[in-house]
Amino acid sequence: MPELPEVETVRRILNTCVQNKRIQDVLIYDDHMAKNSKYPLNVLKGEKIHVVDRKGKYLIFRLDHYLLISHLRMEGKYYYHEKRVENAPHTRIIFCFDDGTYLYYDDSRRFGTMDVYLIDEENNIPSISSLGKEPFQLTKEELYNDFKSHHLEIKSMLLCQNIIAGIGNIYADEILFESKISPFKMCDTLTLNEVDVILENAKKILLKAIDLGGSTIRSYHPSEGIDGLFQEELKAYGKENKPCIHCNTLMRCHMLHGRSVTYCPTCQNVAKVVAIYGKIASGKSTVLNYLSSLGYKTFSADKEVNDLYKKDFHLKAFCIHLFGEACLTRFGTINKNVIKKLIVNDENKKIELENYIHPLVKKRLISFIKNNIYEKVIFIEIPLLFEAKWDDLADEILGIDIPLDLQITHLKKRKSKNISRDLALNSSLKFNKNLAKCNDIIVNDGSLDELYQKVDTYLNMILRK
Numbered sequence: 146m147p148e149l150p151e152v153e154t155v156r157r158i159l160n161t162c163v164q165n166k167r168i169q170d171v172l173i174y175d176d177h178m179a180k181n182s183k184y185p186l187n188v189l190k191g192e193k194i195h196v197v198d199r200k201g202k203y204l205i206f207r208l209d210h211y212l213l214i215s216h217l218r219m220e221g222k223y224y225y226h227e228k229r230v231e232n233a234p235h236t237r238i239i240f241c242f243d244d245g246t247y248l249y250y251d252d253s254r255r256f257g258t259m260d261v262y263l264i265d266e267e268n269n270i271p272s273i274s275s276l277g278k279e280p281f282q283l284t285k286e287e288l289y290n291d292f293k294s295h296h297l298e299i300k301s302m303l304l305c306q307n308i309i310a311g312i313g314n315i316y317a318d319e320i321l322f323e324s325k326i327s328p329f330k331m332c333d334t335l336t337l338n339e340v341d342v343i344l345e346n347a348k349k350i351l352l353k354a355i356d357l358g359g360s361t362i363r364s365y366h367p368s369e370g371i372d373g374l375f376q377e378e379l380k381a382y383g384k385e386n387k388p389c390i391h392c393n394t395l396m397r398c399h400m401l402h403g404r405s406v407t408y409c410p411t412c413q414n415v416a417k418v419v420a421i422y423g424k425i426a427s428g429k430s431t432v433l434n435y436l437s438s439l440g441y442k443t444f445s446a447d448k449e450v451n452d453l454y455k456k457d458f459h460l461k462a463f464c465i466h467l468f469g470e471a472c473l474t475r476f477g478t479i480n481k482n483v484i485k486k487l488i489v490n491d492e493n494k495k496i497e498l499e500n501y502i503h504p505l506v507k508k509r510l511i512s513f514i515k516n517n518i519y520e521k522v523i524f525i526e527i528p529l530l531f532e533a534k535w536d537d538l539a540d541e542i543l544g545i546d547i548p549l550d551l552q553i554t555h556l557k558k559r560k561s562k563n564i565s566r567d568l569a570l571n572s573s574l575k576f577n578k579n580l581a582k583c584n585d586i587i588v589n590d591g592s593l594d595e596l597y598q599k600v601d602t603y604l605n606m607i608l609r610k
């Protein structure tokens with residue numbers, strides 16, 4: 146979808162092609178784009194195009210008596226031809242000029258719009274008059290006051306055309322990345338200084354994009370589409386899982402109110418998600434509890450599963466369906482130990498149960514991350530991190546390793562009724578293979594205090610990273 150710089154480029158090119166040309170005829174193959182127009186496109190016959198202006202992403206053709214307001218939306222494109230050429234598959238409208246040249250309008254998806262108004266109706270055109278000022282016309286104080294009166298994530302706010310016109314999804318990502326500001330920050334919490342940084346970057350980035358788009362004017366060939374789209378300069382948009390150009394952290398992408406947001410969690414201060422992974426009884430829960438006691442936000446998949454077993458009526462019904470009444474305690478609640486026993490010998494039922502529970506836990510995990518997006522770092526403990534393929538939700542993975550003899554001691558301390566079964570369940574986690582995928586490893590081979598010290602050292606490192 147073309148954004149302000151692309152539309153500005155199209156405007157500039159159009160002025161080099163059609164300014165001061167008189168429309169002799171309008172050939173309409175599909176008037177879908179003009180279906181809401183106040184006047185039919187035919188009224189433009191005999192009118193001269195004085196200039197093509199732009200407001201936001203709208204092109205404004207100024208004619209003798211009329212204005213033609215054109216929005217390209219997704220796929221609208223103008224093609225200028227010096228002579229009549231065969232229609233393209235999606236040619237919708239052709240403006241024929243009295244000097245024998247033509248302007249074709251193509252639109253494969255038919256989302257573009259064309260609306261004709263009388264010149265003196267300009268101030269009453271709803272689409273244009275509701276538009277806010279462009280970054281170039283706004284002061285930081287004006288923008289700051291507008292932001293203060295709204296409670297919306299800054300990323301979504303930048304897309305509100307009635308507040309600030311001309312910024313679409315691509316440039317909003319670029320502007321916030323350049324400003325090193327979290328896209329999830331509420332716009333009414335931004336300082337005047339932060340608003341200033343955003344505004345200055347908006348101007349800088351849009352001008353640069355216009356300049357680059359403008360360079361296509363020189364290489365412009367009449368038979369090529371005038372869409373001016375440029376991709377090479379983008380640093381954030383579309384860069385999910387690519388290293389940040391400033392700090393090498395992998396760029397992340399989330400959905401926010403139905404639109405994608407791409408950002409660097411480090412540069413833009415968005416919560417870094419650290420997954421803690423380890424063998425059974427390796428001390429990973431101890432580590433998670435320690436972090437929680439230090440005030441960090443933590444998520445334990447095991448705790449969530451326990452909670453689901455207790456509260457989720459559908460899960461209980463599913464367990465009875467899978468394992469029979471045998472999986473219930475005498476109080477009618479789910480007996481996790483019985484289920485553990487049943488699945489260790491039945492791979493199929495284990496998979497069936499996991500396939501049922503995993504989406505429920507994942508839903509809780511995603512909302513946990515979303516709710517804590519303003520934290521510096523948050524910790525999640527997922528025993529089946531790699532098996533469930535949730536490792537891509539984490540920015541960092543901390544592995545907790547433990548020597549076998551200590552692991553057995555821990556299991557004994559837990560009063561494990563069946564150590565070999567617990568170890569068997571554990572071996573199926575393929576921990577050692579997954580260990581290689583962890584970014585850092587803590588070996589839990591000493592006292593509790595030594596473990597805490599190792600976690601402190603890790604924290605210092607991760608907070609600096």
Ligand SMILES: [Zn+2]
Nearest residue numbers: 389392409412
């Ligand atoms: Zn970065």
